[in-house]
Amino acid sequence: MIKTIHCNEIIQAVADLCLQANLELPRDVQNAIEKAKNKEQCALAKEMLEQIQKNHSIAKEQSLPLCQDTGTAVVFLEIGQDVHIDGGLLYDAIQQGVAQGYQEHYLRKSIVSHPWLRTNTKNNTPAIIHSEIVAGDHLKITLAPKGGGAENMSSLKMLTPAAGVEGIKKFVIQTVKEAGPNPCPPIVVGVGIGGNFEKSALLAKKALLRPIGSRNPQEENARLEEELYQKINALGIGIQGFGGNTTALAVHVETYPCHIASMPVAVNINCHVARHKTVIL
Amino acid sequence: MPISLHTPFETTDLLPLKSGDQVTISGIIYTARDTAHKKMTQLLEEGKELPLPIQGAVIYYAGPCPTPPGKIIGSVGPTTSGRMDSYTPAMIQAGLKGMIGKGKRSLEVQRACQEQKAVYFATIGGAAALMAGCVKSARVIAYPELGAEAIYELEVENLPAVVVDDCYGNDLYERQDQLSSPS
Structure with a gap:
């Protein structure tokens, strides 16, 4: 059975991921920082870890990005071979989702259009997309903002x-x-x-x-x-x-x-x- | 207890500081990154006036997120200071007294800190929401066309930082290197 996914659904999902990924860390990363803090012997380092955790709470409470460098949007796609994309091109939808997400959610736009001419593209696109065709009828989208x-x-x-x-x-x-x-x-x-x-x-x-x-x-x-x-x-x-x-x-x-x-x-x-x-x- | 510092800095404010000291910084500071530095050092070369009062000034190597409605500023953590190394000795020569960023500086910058009595501080990279909370007011004073790379005048209260390069040629990261290098 072929599953149809409309581009609009993809655009919205990617825009949401831009915000969520930049506001809150995955649980495993949070746990690793807590563990590091508990075993830290150096007083200065321990205090830095406490401040890093304080940053996590403030970011969540105030809906502010954890880091001002909201990164290059790196997108990993797992495309089930039983998926049909409707309403446009998949990669266009991803790019549109990133542009929308970074603009709507006050995330920093850190991408320039050419490596040495350096004009900001003003919407953080293009995202860097890596895709893989897999078995199944799902589309898995991972967004990993990567700081410079x-x-x-x-x-x-x-x-x-x-x-x-x-x-x-x-x-x-x-x-x-x-x-x-x-x-x-x-x-x-x-x-x-x-x-x-x-x-x-x-x-x-x-x-x-x-x-x-x-x-x-x-x-x-x-x-x-x-x-x-x-x-x-x-x-x-x-x-x-x-x-x-x-x-x-x-x-x-x-x-x-x-x-x-x-x-x-x-x-x-x-x-x-x-x-x-x-x-x- | 961290040492409480107020901007602009006088040499006498900086002489007691030793690499590794924890401080809090309050008062007016200015953001500037790569492009703003390039423009400012060009102005210095041409003998023109800088867009900020450089005597005793503190520059924060940072490019904030856009300001959401109802907020003073978006997240504003430090960027890697080393990218500004080639411009920094001229800025220190012109009167710059403090720099806030993250990461290593060149020997030239460390030497300029020692000779001209300036200090390089690091604050926590990636703790940008925490830093935004220390900002009491913000306005763009130069190069608005650069977006996040514009020069912002920030009024900060108790911005936490650590002395990396003091006025005596000490470097905190180098000290860590020596402590950990295998015999």
Whole structure:
């Protein structure tokens, strides 16, 4: 059976996601911050975590965005192959929803139309859309507003097989260390390994969406996540770079088969305002 | 207890501050980001007047969200200060005394802070609704065409911050590095 979804429904759903994602963090991120606060030994870092939590309450009470950088709108679509979109083009509907959401809800417009000519598009479009065709008759839309500060600290390297898993660890840790206080720690670290140049970057970005506390189902990957998590937190960058026990709330690793000559590694860093919100139509 | 500071700053206000001190800042501060800095340093080069009174001034590296109806300002947290590094020594030379942002500064900025007695403060990145609550009044005073990147004059009350680079060449982030670097 083919399910029909009208574009208007998509536009409204995306506009709503823009507001919801920017006002309230997912429960798993909130819990991770609470846990970090409870185990924090450094007084200054603990106080910063308390203020971060205070920010969550104020944002919710006053309907203000958690962060003034309401980000690039990154949209992940899971399109069931039994879905028919009616009333226009799917991508147009997504873009219209983002424009509507950012304009109606007083979110900051942070997108410029050209990388060096830099004229603001004034409605935060274009969103960056990643889509996947899946089984079923649903349309799953995830909106992940991504701030510029943490995105700027991300990195990608085309390692070769000789570097081995030690080379991967070294690159991830070096990226986090060089980022230092800039990406607003405590951070979430998404690591994409394998595939090719663009696949590794997409894996890293998608890794940021995984619930904090989850582990990659593949044992080797889960072990790497744990080791990187320990090593990153031993760097002592801490909350906002002021030191302490927690630099990363989570490290998520995703892997993919790759070419015999290659071993790409992408590290995408998210700030503590690790926003994403999903709706299924 | 945090140290209470009032703008504009005199050198004597800044001399007691040490990297790592917690402070609250009250009074008038000005927002400016990348493009506003580029424009202002150009004015300095041409010997022209700046759109803000620079003597003793405090600049907040921030670009707020649009102001919702009935509110003083939208969310207004700090942006990454390092992007302003290349413009900052000239601003300090012109009289700038305080900067509020987040993240590391260049050696040139740290040196300018030391030589000209200026201070770089960090506030909490991502705590933008909390910061909006510290703003008592806001108005655009220059470059309205830049939108979020315009220069806003903000009257703030008890804006929480931490001294990163003091007047003595100390840097809070570097100190953390030394504390944690493996032997």
